[in-house]
Amino acid sequence: MKLAINSPRGTTDIYGEDIRYRDFINSTARNIFKVFNFEELITPAFEYTEVFSRSIGEETDIVQKEMYTFFDKKGRSLTLRPEGTASVVRAAVENKMFGSGNLPVKLFYIGNMFRYERPQKGRMREFWQLGVEAMGSDNPVLDAEIIWMLSMIFQRLGFRNLTLLVNSIGCLKCRKAFIKEFKKYLKPKAGGLCGDCRKRLGKNPLRIFDCKVAGCRETAKNGPKIPQYLCESCNTHFTGVTDSLSRLSVNFKISDSLVRGFDYYTKTVFEIVSNDLDSAQNALGGGGRYDDLIAQFGGPDMPAIGFAVGIDRTAMLMKELGIGYGTDTERIKVYLVSMDNDLTGYMLEILKLLRDSGISCDINYTSRSMKAEIKKAEKLDFNIIAFLGEHEFKNKSVTLKNLKDFKQYTISKKEVVEKIFEIAGRI
Numbered sequence: 001m002k003l004a005i006n007s008p009r010g011t012t013d014i015y016g017e018d019i020r021y022r023d024f025i026n027s028t029a030r031n032i033f034k035v036f037n038f039e040e041l042i043t044p045a046f047e048y049t050e051v052f053s054r055s056i057g058e059e060t061d062i063v064q065k066e067m068y069t070f071f072d073k074k075g076r077s078l079t080l081r082p083e084g085t086a087s088v089v090r091a092a093v094e095n096k097m098f099g100s101g102n103l104p105v106k107l108f109y110i111g112n113m114f115r116y117e118r119p120q121k122g123r124m125r126e127f128w129q130l131g132v133e134a135m136g137s138d139n140p141v142l143d144a145e146i147i148w149m150l151s152m153i154f155q156r157l158g159f160r161n162l163t164l165l166v167n168s169i170g171c172l173k174c175r176k177a178f179i180k181e182f183k184k185y186l187k188p189k190a191g192g193l194c195g196d197c198r199k200r201l202g203k204n205p206l207r208i209f210d211c212k213v214a215g216c217r218e219t220a221k222n223g224p225k226i227p228q229y230l231c232e233s234c235n236t237h238f239t240g241v242t243d244s245l246s247r248l249s250v251n252f253k254i255s256d257s258l259v260r261g262f263d264y265y266t267k268t269v270f271e272i273v274s275n276d277l278d279s280a281q282n283a284l285g286g287g288g289r290y291d292d293l294i295a296q297f298g299g300p301d302m303p304a305i306g307f308a309v310g311i312d313r314t315a316m317l318m319k320e321l322g323i324g325y326g327t328d329t330e331r332i333k334v335y336l337v338s339m340d341n342d343l344t345g346y347m348l349e350i351l352k353l354l355r356d357s358g359i360s361c362d363i364n365y366t367s368r369s370m371k372a373e374i375k376k377a378e379k380l381d382f383n384i385i386a387f388l389g390e391h392e393f394k395n396k397s398v399t400l401k402n403l404k405d406f407k408q409y410t411i412s413k414k415e416v417v418e419k420i421f422e423i424a425g426r427i
């Protein structure tokens, strides 16, 4: 009997063009991480459950409903990572990365994350993130640099219609004052909240801001605003962040209802949202400061800040908006076709010439009809056919066909690479 097994709900196989989009996103980000002097860290895909439950917050949706938690054969509770920050902090503390002369420690990561969410467009149970964490400074300039870096990634990828939201949720001291007023505002409205939020109201009302039920989020947003309750030091810090962002010409919008769904955040929080996506899944990336988390993990009392970008969502939106991956020359793929076995030598000459010039290309191994080869080239995402026939061999030339506009050019071998690059600019 044949096995008919699908990939688990909320997961997907990634191949073909999707791989090229992801490679482009990752390499664009890696280049920027290098420019900002960040080093890569790879952590395990699963951790002891406590790493996440304690840091992300017991009242969050992630910890309450979305963790892939299991017991290993020795009965230890393990969890597939739902995000990267907790693991990075655990790793930095465990590996004693905090020396006195190396602060801030600046790390980046690229990896798959797992959340048991209801799958829908742009929301998966296994998804990919790239992120950074800078640990060991509370200087608002660092906040601005991190936000600048996030914005630069999307700019380099070719996005235009995005909004960068920034807010400060203050330190634990100012949050206490806010929560007192927030509870007062919410109590008479408790009947309209979902069951989870009624519980959150007593334990951790901030989490109502990121409830999956839109009505709860709306109620929270219409209440008192966190920035009005910031202490002097948090206010000064936030002014430092926004001033630095302006100096760096980063476009941003202050959003006084941005809170973000993790308990570890303090002071600056930010999110980059697409105006082309549905508001429930419109965040392409986000992050914030977490000044108390490293100490919670038994490390030094050290402030930190970071962000993560959703790679799947970013790739999906790039495709939808028709944003290409890579430069014109990176996108080009040439299919070298000859119908004549006697021309193998000339074919190899041209193949070597193109590949030595960094042009991605393939040849036809079996000669079928020209029509069939064009069909195959289109199916396999080639954008140029380079045809070699008797005439081309005699004249030391190549005939190029741009598969986008079907224009054709017969070019001497010497000039063919240049012509391909020229066509690439129009693809």
Ligand code: HAM
Pocket: 082, 083, 084, 085, 115, 117, 122, 123, 124, 125, 126, 127, 128, 129, 131, 132, 133, 283, 284, 285, 286, 287, 288, 289, 305, 306, 307, 308, 309, 310, 311, 312, 313
């Ligand atoms: P987050 O906002 O939970 O933050 O995730 C960052 C990004 O990951 C989101 O903006 C979204 O694009 C993507 N994402 C999240 N969940 C899913 C999903 N189920 N399917 C597809 N994409 C998803 C964090 O994870 C924090 N650790 C960020 C951070 C780093 N804060 C400080 N440092």
